[in-house]
Amino acid sequence: MFVQQVQRFHQLILGQDVNSALAAVAPLVQAARLAPAHELTPAVTHLAPAIGAAPIPFVAATAATAAGALVELGGSPGPLTRIVLERLGSALTGTHAFIDAWMAHGGGRPLPERTQMDVTVATGLLAAQLGPDRAMPLVAAWRDAPHWALAAVACLHHAEARAQLGDRAAWTAQVDPLHSAAPAFMRLILALRIVDEHLLVLHRPTRRGAMVFVSGVADNFQLQTLLADALIGAGLVQGKRPDARWVSAFQHGPDGTVLEHVDDSFHLTDATGATMRNEAGPADIAVVSGSRILVLDDARYSRHWRPGRRFPITAQVRVDRILTQEEVEAWLGYVPPTSAV
Numbered sequence: 001m002f003v004q005q006v007q008r009f010h011q012l013i014l015g016q017d018v019n020s021a022l023a024a025v026a027p028l029v030q031a032a033r034l035a036p037a038h039e040l041t042p043a044v045t046h047l048a049p050a051i052g053a054a055p056i057p058f059v060a061a062t063a064a065t066a067a068g069a070l071v072e073l074g075g076s077p078g079p080l081t082r083i084v085l086e087r088l089g090s091a092l093t094g095t096h097a098f099i100d101a102w103m104a105h106g107g108g109r110p111l112p113e114r115t116q117m118d119v120t121v122a123t124g125l126l127a128a129q130l131g132p133d134r135a136m137p138l139v140a141a142w143r144d145a146p147h148w149a150l151a152a153v154a155c156l157h158h159a160e161a162r163a164q165l166g167d168r169a170a171w172t173a174q175v176d177p178l179h180s181a182a183p184a185f186m187r188l189i190l191a192l193r194i195v196d197e198h199l200l201v202l203h204r205p206t207r208r209g210a211m212v213f214v215s216g217v218a219d220n221f222q223l224q225t226l227l228a229d230a231l232i233g234a235g236l237v238q239g240k241r242p243d244a245r246w247v248s249a250f251q252h253g254p255d256g257t258v259l260e261h262v263d264d265s266f267h268l269t270d271a272t273g274a275t276m277r278n279e280a281g282p283a284d285i286a287v288v289s290g291s292r293i294l295v296l297d298d299a300r301y302s303r304h305w306r307p308g309r310r311f312p313i314t315a316q317v318r319v320d321r322i323l324t325q326e327e328v329e330a331w332l333g334y335v336p337p338t339s340a341v
Helices: 002-013 018-023 025-034 037-053 057-072 080-105 116-130 132-155 168-177 183-191 220-233 246-251 325-332
Strands: 196-203 208-215 266-270 291-298 317-324
Touching: 002 018, 002 025, 002 037, 002 057, 018 025, 018 057, 025 057, 037 057, 037 080, 037 183, 057 080, 080 116, 080 132, 080 168, 080 208, 116 132, 116 317, 132 183, 168 183, 196 325, 208 220, 220 246, 220 266, 317 325
Parallel strands: 196 291
Antiparallel strands: 196 208, 208 317, 266 291
């Protein structure tokens, strides 16, 4: 039954019947929740080219969100990632252009909601000022960009999709100014903080360091706990390892746990001396000489937080190599002293 629904939805995406296509989304996702796991990835793969070729922009964006839901249920994004990122980039550019046009021609009105009524009013207002050919794509980008953002977040749950991002800083620069324009943009900003790479970690009090592989970590609450577990476990740093239940929650879930608060382990800075807030993520750590350098000092005061992940992604923090003393001293040469931080 699910396979037949996917085939039918594929046809609707490529058609001109907007109402039928939109009405098919909720039943498709509900059927996916009951479908065998092995049917999800083929479904995403089958829908992806139709989404890329859909003649009606809003149908394409909504279908991408539906395909993203299949990814969140356990499918692999595969070819969906490229299509979503391409359309997301265009939609973000169009959204910025829409906001500029609205500020210039909206008569001081607040930005419109993305309801059918507000979209119709916005289209008419801008069309009167700019002409329909210019106005309609801008309004469509404003309306559709959150859908593409949600689909992108779903894809970015997977490392192979994150590898296709390219210039992560450019993506962040596009999305950051839109953080309050839709909740989906804030989710995307958080997802863009996830990296799959080695960090160069320096423990300043002991002047020891390591190359640490980090994957699937969305914020520094999660990073700090998993890093303490990895470094203490490797014998690089002395101390008591975090509670195994906390570590498990940050690696695999469950999320929203009622476990007691996690204790702070370190004060985090990067090689520029900037404090790494726990609300930030690995991608916010500055790159110096080709490496993200994370400097650990003793915690300055007691802080606590509840264990759990921002995204349902398996997280990994692994010590791959302990640095020699010569390497540590060389890298610390890039770092301002504690008194300068």
